[in-house]
Amino acid sequence: MFWTTLLLLHCVLVLFLILSNRSRSKKEPPLDKGIIPWLGHALEFGRDASKFLTRMKLKHGDIFTVRVAGHYVTVLLDPDSYDAVLQDSVTLDFTRYAQVLMQRIFSLSLPNHNNSTEKALMMRHFQGDSLTCLNSVMEGNLQALLQSETIQDQKNWKQDGLFNFCYSLLFRAGYLTLFGAEQSNHYTDSSAVYKEFRKFDSLLTKMARNMLNPEEKRIAGSVRQQLWSLLSAALPGEKTEDTWLQNYLQHLKDEAVDEEMQKRAMLLQLWATQGNVGPAAFWLLGFLLINPEAMNAVKKEFDSLLLQADSPQGLPFDKLQNTPVFDSVLNETLRLTAAPFITREVLHSKTLCMADGREYDIRKGDRMCLFPYISPQMDPEIHEEPEKFKYDRFLNSNGSEKREFYKGGRRLKYYTMPWGAGKNKCVGQQFAISSIKQLLLMVLTRLDLELCDPASTMPKGNPSRYGFGVLQPEGDMEIRYKLRCTL
Ligand code: HEM
Ligand SMILES: *[C@@H]1O[C@H](CO)[C@@H](O)[C@H](O)[C@H]1NC(C)=O
Ligand SMILES: *[C@@H]1O[C@H](CO)[C@@H](O)[C@H](O)[C@H]1NC(C)=O
Ligand SMILES: *[C@@H]1O[C@H](CO)[C@@H](O)[C@H](O)[C@H]1NC(C)=O
Ligand SMILES: *[C@@H]1O[C@H](CO)[C@@H](O)[C@H](O)[C@H]1NC(C)=O
Numbered sequence: 343m344f345w346t347t348l349l350l351l352h353c354v355l356v357l358f359l360i361l362s363n364r365s366r367s368k369k370e371p372p373l374d375k376g377i378i379p380w381l382g383h384a385l386e387f388g389r390d391a392s393k394f395l396t397r398m399k400l401k402h403g404d405i406f407t408v409r410v411a412g413h414y415v416t417v418l419l420d421p422d423s424y425d426a427v428l429q430d431s432v433t434l435d436f437t438r439y440a441q442v443l444m445q446r447i448f449s450l451s452l453p454n455h456n457n458s459t460e461k462a463l464m465m466r467h468f469q470g471d472s473l474t475c476l477n478s479v480m481e482g483n484l485q486a487l488l489q490s491e492t493i494q495d496q497k498n499w500k501q502d503g504l505f506n507f508c509y510s511l512l513f514r515a516g517y518l519t520l521f522g523a524e525q526s527n528h529y530t531d532s533s534a535v536y537k538e539f540r541k542f543d544s545l546l547t548k549m550a551r552n553m554l555n556p557e558e559k560r561i562a563g564s565v566r567q568q569l570w571s572l573l574s575a576a577l578p579g580e581k582t583e584d585t586w587l588q589n590y591l592q593h594l595k596d597e598a599v600d601e602e603m604q605k606r607a608m609l610l611q612l613w614a615t616q617g618n619v620g621p622a623a624f625w626l627l628g629f630l631l632i633n634p635e636a637m638n639a640v641k642k643e644f645d646s647l648l649l650q651a652d653s654p655q656g657l658p659f660d661k662l663q664n665t666p667v668f669d670s671v672l673n674e675t676l677r678l679t680a681a682p683f684i685t686r687e688v689l690h691s692k693t694l695c696m697a698d699g700r701e702y703d704i705r706k707g708d709r710m711c712l713f714p715y716i717s718p719q720m721d722p723e724i725h726e727e728p729e730k731f732k733y734d735r736f737l738n739s740n741g742s743e744k745r746e747f748y749k750g751g752r753r754l755k756y757y758t759m760p761w762g763a764g765k766n767k768c769v770g771q772q773f774a775i776s777s778i779k780q781l782l783l784m785v786l787t788r789l790d791l792e793l794c795d796p797a798s799t800m801p802k803g804n805p806s807r808y809g810f811g812v813l814q815p816e817g818d819m820e821i822r823y824k825l826r827c828t829l
Contacts, residue, residue, distance in 0.1 A: 364414070369693075369703040371416055372402040375409040382409025388551050390805035392681065395419070395713055404717070405694075405702060411552075414708040416688075421718040421749070421756045422697035427686060427710050428764030434686035434710055436766045447549045448613075449566065450606040452599060459593055464769045467586035476519060477776045483515040483522075484780055487532075488788065492825040501794065503818030504628055509620030510536055512777055516616045520587055521576055521608070535572050535612075541565045542609075543617065547806050566609065573612065574605040587611075615770060618680075621812040623778045626675040627785065628800055628819055629731045631793050636671060636733035643667040644786055666743055668779060670736035673758060676812070678731060680760030681715035683809040714759035715808065724749050724757060731800075760812075791823035 366373040376382035386394045387410050395417060398406055404420040418427060427434055437457060444450045466472060488511065492500065514532040522532070545562045548554050554562055581588045590611065594604050630637040647662055691706045704710065720728045724747055725735065736758075738744045747757035761768040768774070785791055798820070803813035 364409075366407075367703065369701070370407065370705070371702045372406045373408075373414075374398060374402065374406060380409075380412050382411065384411040384551075388547075388553065388806065391683075391713070391808035392715060392805065395716055399716065405696070405700075407708070414705070415711050416702075416704055416708055417711050417713065418694075419713060419717050420696060421714065421721075421724075421754055421759075422752065423694075424712055424714070424756055424759075424763065426694050426696065427712060428684070430692075431765050433688065433690045433692045435689050436686060438687040439685045439709065443550055444610060446552060447546060448606050448610045450603060450610055452594075452597075452603065452607065454597060455599075456593075456597065460590065461769070463586060463589050463593065467589070468770050468773050472586075473772055473776070476773060477780070480515055480519045480773075480777055481780050483518045484511060484777075484784060487511055487515055487518075488784060492789075492823075496825050499822040499824050501820060501822045504631075504821045505621070505624045505815055505818045507821060507823075508623040508627060508781065509540070512620040512623055512781060513539065513616050516619060516777065517612070520585075520615055521573065521612065531572075531576065535569070538565055538568050538572065539612065539616070542569060543613075546613075547810055550810070569609050569612075570605045573608040574601075577605070577608070618812040619774050619777050621814050622672075622676060622679070622774070623781050624815065625679045625800075625812070626672060626778060627782065629675055629733070630671070630782075631819070631821075632798065632800060633731060633733060636731075639667050639733060640671060640782070641786060644783060648787070662779060662783065665779070666737060666741060667733070668782070669743065671733045672775065672778065673736045673760075674731060674733055676760035677719045677725070677735075677758045678729075679803060679813045680719075680811065681713070681803075681808045681813055682760075682762065682811045684712040684714070684759075684762055684766075686710045713809070714756065718747070718749070718754060718757045718759065721749065724754065785823075788826055789823045790826050791821055794820040794822055 364373070364375070374383070376386075378385075383394065387408070398408060398417065399419055405416065405418050405423075407414050407416045409415075418424070441451070444452075468476070491511075510533075513536050517532050517535055541561070542565045545554065545558055545565070548558060549562060577591065578588055581592045590607075591604060594607060599607070630640060643665055644662070647665070686709065688704055688706055688708045688710060692704050694702045694704050696702070718724045722728050736744050747754050756763060761771045801815035801817040801819065804816045807813050
């Protein structure tokens, strides 16, 4: 018995060494396995992916393969070559890695799921005419929430952290817009969901990396349970309306997805639709509050549009389509704070052709990862003083949108990529932009809002969130606000 066990252990060890002893062939990108067996660079990667990948870029150039927790990930950091990955949705698959994360974060598996139908549904409800309708429901919800926040006490200042202020308003308004069934107690309901969601959100990156300690695992489990039940309580039983959520649920039912998985899918959708908008609005308002020149430019733009509108009371949102200054401010904000990985699973070995003619073999079973945050977004060759917020970075001197950016003398197609690109580009982009614009308009026209400490600076982004969409701050900025006297 003893000898058999020993022999078995030996075999496992040898097998392990063989498997982990991958070496680089001539046509493959530089390989950096790190010194820890199996784990490779996982710890450094998880702690601060941006710092780690910048270090690897200096060492190996703009394409290299690293070992991360048993996986080999080929990282590409040349924006001119991104299309080689984004345009190939046949060998480079978006869905599989998404399914891995779905399982880890949401305990959700949808094996025979027709994602094409799901995508078509989203495009139908978040674009075109439906979008106009969503925008106006969103506007109503935002106003109602702001009203109930401030109504009891119109005269006195209220104090809050800016991050919580933005996230809570946008999350709850978005939740009511997309998930709000006909219920009497909207306000408390959406607050309870927000409160639980923030706990969930704070554990999200660790869940995605399988790095929860036992205590965190327990909390994550119970928060998830809590959210599932809150969400399923708000679900309509029968399909009664032609909304995105009801159609999505019907789609799951048609695919014979059971009720348990249905409610888990609700949490996935809640995260996908609400997880980035609030944090993005926080950075935008924060940058405006500490850059008076930028704030004045935006105010001036909004004021001149409001003047053209007939009613001073109503928010003429449809009049606010042409806003190059706001657009530039938002693009600049997201350039600095949107840091998603764009990850694809390699289904068949292939040769990747870079823009400058270099060719690399990529192995089946590995992952490809683009990290536009390092380049183009923070690349000093493309954006001068990339760490600085310049509200007019995306404007020409005559005030029109700037579209010409260069690297090494070549004009770039991708000079900032907060929404991804190609076939899997963000479906909710327009809705997200409108929501942020509405919040800003409301803050500017309805509230007096200021920093408690005028000398505040922007907090740093939490480095463990690189790779998961819009960053979140470490710490917050204290603000006070009150309803401005209306006519
Ligand atoms: C500031 C807010 C947001 C940012 C920065 C953002 C960013 C992104 C990015 C980078 C991707 C591409 C992922 C990839 O290619 O691997 C993506 C995909 C997606 N986003 Fe967003 N997003 C935001 C808000 C929203 C909202 C409000 C919705 C829904 C209403 C939404 C729905 C989606 C969906 C469904 C996809 C997947 C598209 C597909 O399957 O092809 N997003 N988003
Ligand atoms: C749906 O998933 C399949 C395989 O899982 C993939 O080939 C296809 O491209 C996906 N479709 C969309 C629209 O993402
Ligand atoms: C998914 O649905 C679309 C139509 O919505 C259909 O064309 C396609 O064949 C379906 N795919 C699978 C794998 O069932
Ligand atoms: C900002 O970015 C969006 C999407 O990337 C683009 O459509 C828009 O034209 C940009 N606006 C400006 C002023 O750069
Ligand atoms: C504004 O300037 C840009 C380049 O600086 C130019 O391409 C564009 O045509 C100008 N637009 C107008 C309306 O003058």
